Amino acid sequence: MVTFAIAITILFFLMRAAPGDPLARVSEGRALAPAELATLRARYGLNQPVVAQFVSFVRGLTRGDLGVSIEYGRPVTALLAERLPPTILLGGSVLVLNFTVGLWLGVRQAVHRGRREDRWLTTVSLVGYAMPSFWLGLVLAWLVGIKLRLLPAAGMHDPLLGADAGIAAHMVDVLRHLILPVLTLSVVSIAATMRYQRSAMLEVLSLPYVTTARAKGLPEREVTWRHAWRNALFPVITLFGLWLPILVTGSVFVEAVFAWPGLGSLAASAVWGRDYPVLMGASLLVAALVVAGGVLTDIAYAVLDPRVRLA
């Protein structure tokens, strides 16, 4: 909680210290008369000293009120609530793929170390890791969305799909729109997870207790997944804690390329327009995810390692 409070305080004052004014964009093409500017500044609370703005922000925060977006003219909580589900859907899908397919492939590589499968997957993972996700997104959208017309090139819904189409049709529609952005984000993240998992697994597989398990005649599948893998998970769990906030903040480019209506694009436009209330709201969420990532990592450590106990 203290970490959270410090982070929020620093963020608030850093944002206000950054050059640029939320109303500057309005006055680019047409000058605002002093009275007009004063009206707008008062409307958005920008006429108050920064400390007073901070006090007002903290008071609102205690009531769950993050203020009103300067750009959208709507409560920030409502905007975040609308943008969070698409982000969770996108980020969650990537996380699930990452920590299922990525782990599985990493273990397979370690088990088949030096063989053709390992070499092939190593090459693929290195290529995937080196690939910029925005570039991959552009290529996929062009190839799959435009040339082959297999999947939608952008968006989250087909706006022409009527409300009477049924839940199944809507779910399939979202799933079709989800595939390309998930694929784009997953290629890089799975490659990283594979590399981490492979090296952790190799380390564990060389430990004496694994040799003992094999000597006892345990099936190889049981040695790998029950005895070795459990201990090879710790570096990957740390990675999970780090990925959690990155999946919100790190998908800005992919959200832009695929017109995905998530938090990343909202935060990016808020930075551009110096929409302080939205920026603070998005930062709060990211800070919460950082803390949550740390807590979840600690819990996972405690579950997997009997030597670790939560205080």
Add this chain to the structure above:
Amino acid sequence: MTRWTPRAPIIATVALLSLSRPGLTQSNQAHRGSIVIVTGQLATLPIPTLMEGPALSVSNLELADQLFLRLAGMGPTLLTTGDRGFIPLLARSWSRRDSVTLVFELDPRARWQDGAPVTARDVSFTFERAKNPAIAPRLADLLRRIESVKAEGERRVVFRFSQPYSEQLYDATFHVAPLPAHLLDSIPPEAVARSSFAAQPVGSGPYRLVRNVSGQFVELAANPQFFLGKPKLDRVIIRAAADPEARLNLVLSGQADAIDNVVPPLENIRRIRADSTLRLIPVPSPTVGFLLFNQRDPRDSTGSHPVLSDVRVRRAMTLGLDRHLMVHAVFGPYGEVPYGPVSPILWIRHHAPRAARQNIGEAQRLLAAAGWRDSDGDGILDRDGRPLTLTLSLPNTSAIRRQMSLLAQEQLRQLGIKLDLQQLEFPLWLERRSQGRFDINFEATSQDPSPSGLRQGWSCRGGTNVAKYCNPRTDSLLDQATLGRAGKDPAQAWAAVLRQIEADAPATFLYAPSYVYAVKRRFRDVVISPASSWQQLRLWSDGT
């Protein structure tokens, strides 16, 4: 465990292919009577009197045009002066009582979308709110010369102006569309933005709002009771994609039927042209791009700029650039070099001379006359030991301005002028601009159809005159042109303004582009208004 079989990838591929079967959802099907338009930003508050400050966006203005009808619309010439270049909408006719009184007769067929008739009281109520600086400071300023708006009975509205001038009808009809007083007079002005009316507006226009899916799209349905005829397209979807590449992909993949501006590079236009189902429609844009020369020293705004306060240097820079080549390189055939600060939607451009061509010899002569010579042979001109080096500031968000800047840098280098490019984050660029902290600022202004807006940037006390250009003669010419006294030709008055500005060269006017729209060929009767892109959508039809 020992033999690797790629089952998972195969299963995933099969699942993917089954999901992508055409016809599973409707996205690849043509929807008769519907149109999907992709644009950069979604409307947030398309209510005529509430589009102030950050809510003053093209998306809000364009959606408001579908929901709310104005008293009169602009004709195809976009002429803002006089009373004849306008098309009746809510008002079926108008007449003059004297030089400061304009009378509108409302069309008795006009109805709000809840069935109530549009009355003169709606008009007077709307202007009362629009002229209140506490509610609508921008509108209040624009409507400052409208003294009063009074209802005379149910159908007659009388506008009284503070002085005679040529754009009275424009001021009365362009800036704000009437709102339904019977729904809004019980809501305090400051509460309208968060009221149910703002979420589900009831207008008098050809379309009504069905739903607004945040960050994704807005759905409109045709208003069957629309008194000028039910729109031929039943459903309009306006979907948003901030990224230009995503917008293009939506059209090229068949997920959208129209796009409102295919931005350079020209490769994007070539991609659209290669799609036989799409047609390109260039439309005059409200944009004009120019290099603005600071007349003040950016380090000490009380002093003159050590280099750019000399008109010979400014004119030499203008003549040193091959602006036609630059425009062609960036916009292809979809742009022109403007004469003065005039975008393609300003009617005064038709009366302006052609922009001067590059003239290196004259540019060199002007620089030499101003004392700039290459005394040390390094290729850069100098005077009193000071090299002719200037900084050009531009926002890093604009690919067009970046490309133009590189071309200008190279061309001016050949003239002996060193141009350092300073690309800044947009808010920082704006801040430095408003503070006058620049040598040359790369501006791209979006203009209203009225040339009277030129006062803002080019008169001594103009609010956006950040470069502090000041010539009392220009001010006097602007006054004469804006007032448009009887017996004087407004076109000639504005031509004189432009000639004076060109002679003073407070900026090098670089480009006035057309916006290139792309629309599916299946749509017929496609008309796009430069003043508001989709205003004529009610007349479009689906030819399938």
